[in-house]
Amino acid sequence: xxxxxxxxxxxxxxxxxxxxxxxxxxxxxxxxxxxxxxxxxxxxxxxxxxxxxxxxxxxxxxxxxxxxxxxxxxxxxxxxxxxxxxxxxxxxxxxxxxxxxxxxxxxxxxxxxxxxxxxxxxxxxxxxxxxxxxxxxxxxxxxxxxxxxxxxxxxxxxxxxxxxxxxxxxxxxxxxxxxxxxxxxxxxxxxxxxxxxxxxxxxxxxxxxxxxxxxxxxxxxxxxxxxxxxxxxxxxxxxxxxxxxxxxxxxxxxxxxxxxxxxxxxxxxxxxxxxxxxxxxxxxxxxxxxxxxxxxxxxxxxxxxxxxxxxxxxxxxxxxxxxxxxxxxxxxxxxxxxxxxxxxxxxxxxxxxxxxxxxxxxxxxxxxxxxxxxxxxxxxxxxxxxxxxxxxxxxxxxxxxxxxxxxxxxxxxxxxxxxxxxxxxxxxxxxxxxxxxxxxxxxxxxxxxxxxxxxxxxxxxxxxxxxxxxxxxxxxxxxxxxxxxxxxxxxxxxxxxxxxxxxxxxxxxxxxxxxxxxxxxxxxxxxxxxxxxxxxxxxxxxxxxxxxxxxxxxxxxxxxxxxxxxxxxxxxxxxxxxxxxxxxxxxxxxxxxxxxxxxxxxxxxxxxxxxxxxxxxxxxxxxxxx
Amino acid sequence: xxxxxxxxxxxxxxxxxxxxxxxxxxxxxxxxxxxxxxxxxxxxxxxxxxxxxxxxxxxxxxxxxxxxxxxxxxxxxxxxxxxxxxxxxxxxxxxxxxxxxxxxxxxxxxxxxxxxxxxxxxxxxxxxxxxxxxxxxxxxxxxxxxxxxxxxxxxxxxxxxxxxxxxxxxxxxxxxxxxxxxxxxxxxxxxxxxxxxxxxxxxxxxxxxxxxxxxxxxxxxxxxxxxxxxxxxxxxxx
Numbered sequence: 006x007x008x009x010x011x012x013x014x015x016x017x018x019x020x021x022x023x024x025x026x027x028x029x030x031x032x033x034x035x036x037x038x039x040x041x042x043x044x045x046x047x048x049x050x051x052x053x054x055x056x057x058x059x060x061x062x063x064x065x066x067x068x069x070x071x072x073x074x075x076x077x078x079x080x081x082x083x084x085x086x087x088x089x090x091x092x093x094x095x096x097x098x099x100x101x102x103x104x105x106x107x108x109x110x111x112x113x114x115x116x117x118x119x120x121x122x123x124x125x126x127x128x129x130x131x132x133x134x135x136x137x138x139x140x141x142x143x144x145x146x147x148x149x150x151x152x153x154x155x156x157x158x159x160x161x162x163x164x165x166x167x168x169x170x171x172x173x174x175x176x177x178x179x180x181x182x183x184x185x186x187x188x189x190x191x192x193x194x195x196x197x198x199x200x201x202x203x204x205x206x207x208x209x210x211x212x213x214x215x216x217x218x219x220x221x222x223x224x225x226x227x228x229x230x231x232x233x234x235x236x237x238x239x240x241x242x243x244x245x246x247x248x249x250x251x252x253x254x255x256x257x258x259x260x261x262x263x264x265x266x267x268x269x270x271x272x273x274x275x276x277x278x279x280x281x282x283x284x285x286x287x288x289x290x291x292x293x294x295x296x297x298x299x300x301x302x303x304x305x306x307x308x309x310x311x312x313x314x315x316x317x318x319x320x321x322x323x324x325x326x327x328x329x330x331x332x333x334x335x336x337x338x339x340x341x342x343x344x345x346x347x348x349x350x351x352x353x354x355x356x357x358x359x360x361x362x363x364x365x366x367x368x369x370x371x372x373x374x375x376x377x378x379x380x381x382x383x384x385x386x387x388x389x390x391x392x393x394x395x396x397x398x399x400x401x402x403x404x405x406x407x408x409x410x411x412x413x414x415x416x417x418x419x420x421x422x423x424x425x426x427x428x429x430x431x432x433x434x435x436x437x438x439x440x441x442x443x444x445x446x447x448x449x450x451x452x453x454x455x456x457x458x459x460x461x462x463x464x465x466x467x468x469x470x471x472x473x474x475x476x477x478x479x480x481x482x483x484x485x486x487x488x489x490x491x492x493x494x495x496x497x498x499x500x501x502x503x504x505x506x507x508x509x510x511x512x513x514x515x516x517x518x519x520x521x522x523x524x525x526x527x528x529x530x531x532x533x534x535x536x537x538x539x540x541x542x543x544x545x546x547x548x549x550x551x552x553x554x555x556x557x558x559x560x561x562x563x564x565x566x567x568x569x570x571x572x573x574x575x576x577x578x579x580x581x582x583x584x585x586x587x588x589x590x591x592x593x594x595x596x597x598x599x600x601x602x603x604x605x606x607x608x609x610x611x612x613x614x615x616x617x618x619x620x621x622x623x624x625x626x627x628x629x630x631x
Numbered sequence: 632x633x634x635x636x637x638x639x640x641x642x643x644x645x646x647x648x649x650x651x652x653x654x655x656x657x658x659x660x661x662x663x664x665x666x667x668x669x670x671x672x673x674x675x676x677x678x679x680x681x682x683x684x685x686x687x688x689x690x691x692x693x694x695x696x697x698x699x700x701x702x703x704x705x706x707x708x709x710x711x712x713x714x715x716x717x718x719x720x721x722x723x724x725x726x727x728x729x730x731x732x733x734x735x736x737x738x739x740x741x742x743x744x745x746x747x748x749x750x751x752x753x754x755x756x757x758x759x760x761x762x763x764x765x766x767x768x769x770x771x772x773x774x775x776x777x778x779x780x781x782x783x784x785x786x787x788x789x790x791x792x793x794x795x796x797x798x799x800x801x802x803x804x805x806x807x808x809x810x811x812x813x814x815x816x817x818x819x820x821x822x823x824x825x826x827x828x829x830x831x832x833x834x835x836x837x838x839x840x841x842x843x844x845x846x847x848x849x850x851x852x853x854x855x856x857x858x859x860x861x862x863x864x865x866x867x868x869x
Contacts, residue, residue, distance in 0.1 A: 491697075500805050
């Protein structure tokens with residue numbers, strides 16, 4: 006006999022009631038009390054060995070012949086990448102972290118079969134030293150608002166039925182059958198959603214402008230060309246919940262009258278590409294994409310375009326040039342892309358996260374959505390919290406949360422008990438925000454006021470051992486390489502900026518250099534062709550503004566206060582404190598340290614390459630860095 | 632009625648003709664009317680004595696590109712309360728637009744761009760002239776010795792006018808340069824030796840060689856690590 010779900014799928018889903026019947030029959034087949042081992046197989050956990058853990062679970066469940074009573078689910082990113090590989094055992098949601106394949110038999114025999122907790126795999130709260138058993142109680146998750154990201158831990162991204170089971174595609178059926186395109190745009194406008202890709206342009210206005218634009222052929226584009234160092238939220242969303250992005254795109258296409266969509270995703274994200282492709286195929290099979298979607302008469306198809314990895318292709322006009330097969334260079338946007346975009350047709354481009362917000366707004370309504378956030382920035386934002394914090398990972402919080410809550414409550418504070426120095430928001434073109442602004446609410450407008458930006462949600466935390474001049478140099482060098490090279494201010498300006506910063510970090514800086522950097526910043530801001538160039542000076546200008554004394558220390562004092570710039574520091578051994586333990590002597594890669602056991606060691610400056618290995622291994626603080 | 636400037640000093644009053652799309656705008660405090668569908672640079676270039684807009688990557692024969700940014704002007708779309716920088720070669724005229732082509736801010740920005748260009752190409756006559764006009768004495772940077780400013784005029788002329796695309800801009804950022812397909816400096820059969828690229832080049836970086844084909848500028852980047860990279864790429868592609 007055929008299963009009811011398969012029975013329904015002999016033909017595609019052709020109406021709202023058929024979709025609801027399908028959902029009900031999927032839910033009927035699923036027993037909510039059944040044990041489900043959910044293994045995070047996002048890129049972060051894969052890097053820490055999640056695939057081997059999944060294999061071990063498969064083998065072990067087969068060996069014990071329990072594969073029918075226990076469900077094993079490979080999910081997308083849970084966000085807490087610092088502690089990966091993560092395993093959550095439902096329905097109780099027992100949370101195990103840093104799980105290794107050898108832990109698997111014990112998890113099966115103890116937790117799955119007997120319900121016992123394995124203490125050593127639990128997460129220990131570094132603040133209270135308490136062991137935490139259940140996922141919702143982990144402080145990292147507890148203080149988040151996971152409206153977009155929440156489903157990641159529950160669904161297998163390769164299985165459309167998992168998405169339908171958690172209410173997926175109900176927003177699409179509502180949009181197609183209960184709302185007119187104008188009503189949808191009105192709802193998106195009222196929600197206050199702003200573009201999550203960086204600029205924060207009001208999404209509803211963008212949609213309206215594309216709907217109003219003249220033309221029979223219009224395109225819908227999903228920008229998944231995330232390339233900021235340290236950011237991977239778009240990646241994790243496409244990998245972990247591709248259908249939410251797809252559903253948003255179909256709703257957007259219906260609202261503006263488009264029948265062709267593109268997902269532009271970088272080729273370096275193989276899992277995101279694969280999962281997006283599977284999602285498109287499954288949605289086509291189920292009649293949720295393609296011709297006559299849900300029997301509404303509306304047609305829409307989506308193609309995937311793999312980007313070659315140029316950072317600048319995240320800029321909308323460069324992305325469209327790349328889609329057209331041209332060099333990925335930005336064009337002037339004096340005529341909006343919503344009027345003349347891809348192949349000069351009206352084009353609606355939104356970021357992955359923006360698209361994923363759409364089904365939520367349609368399903369729960371603009372009134373519900375606009376309750377979250379601040380006056381000017383609504384909803385939640387997914388940040389990739391990285392750098393010198395204890396809990397690195399992806400966090401979703403309401404707009405308006407303070408930096409302090411993000412970094413200390415969710416991020417667990419600064420690593421190694423060091424002192425906070427600055428946080429860089431918004432990717433490489435963002436600014437560095439110092440400690441005195443930790444209590445500002447994080448939203449589009451507040452970050453702009455501080456000379457930084459929301460960007461795509463990158464958040465890099467720096468501690469007292471970070472040299473701000475070095476950081477500025479790092480970002481300028483990144484952008485110098487990633488600039489398309491089309492316009493003079495960006496190509497030449499960044500090259501020269503990098504030259505000046507290199508000189509400063511090598512102790513060759515001159516007094517006039519600071520004014521020169523500011524001049525270059527002005528040329529970039531005023532003259533560059535696209536947003537990459539106009540914002541590229543932010544890391545330099547913001548550090549010059551908030552950490553000017555560090556620049557002058559490098560230039561006038563020829564010293565690096567954070568002890569980072571090699572040309573400006575010197576290591577020596579404090580003979581009083583040195584216990585003669587030989588640790589530094591063994592660690593030194595160039596043999597610059599000599600001495601005997603239990604006698605103070607000496608460091609030969611001529612042979613020292615200033616790598617700091619001795620400084621790191623010394624247990625007696627006897628290595629001095631100046 | 633609108634004032635139509637014949638040149639920098641004299642004007643005539645004209646009535647808008649029916650059926651012709653015109654836009655009224657002000658350029659450096661002079662009210663003008665021109666047919667719509669043009670860019671600021673196109674309109675101003677036709678009015679001697681009005682405005683002062685330099686440009687290196689613009690040529691009326693090819694599509695505007697917006698790379699040199701020297702044609703940056705200040706515009707206001709709301710009657711003057713808010714203004715911003717735009718590239719005159721790309722900005723389409725709009726009714727009521729206020730354009731300022733030579734304010735202090737504009738001159739400062741252009742001066743900065745010219746300083747950067749002069750540092751890259753200190754021996755190019757056209758840039759030396761611009762430097763003199765904008766008061767750039769000596770660039771505050773290490774001087775390069777390039778001739779090519781990467782304006783892309785040669786590439787656009789070859790593609791748009793000749794229809795050959797024998798050359799292209801390759802690579803990005805500081806590695807950008809003009810090259811033939813597969814990163815060759817020697818041109819292939821696609822080059823018909825028309826000399827268009829050499830003719831349109833604003834800096835004389837492209838010359839015609841003895842074999843009747845264009846000789847492309849070799850970009851000499853003053854960084855050892857980049858040169859090492861370029862060497863590797865040349866080896867890899869040859």
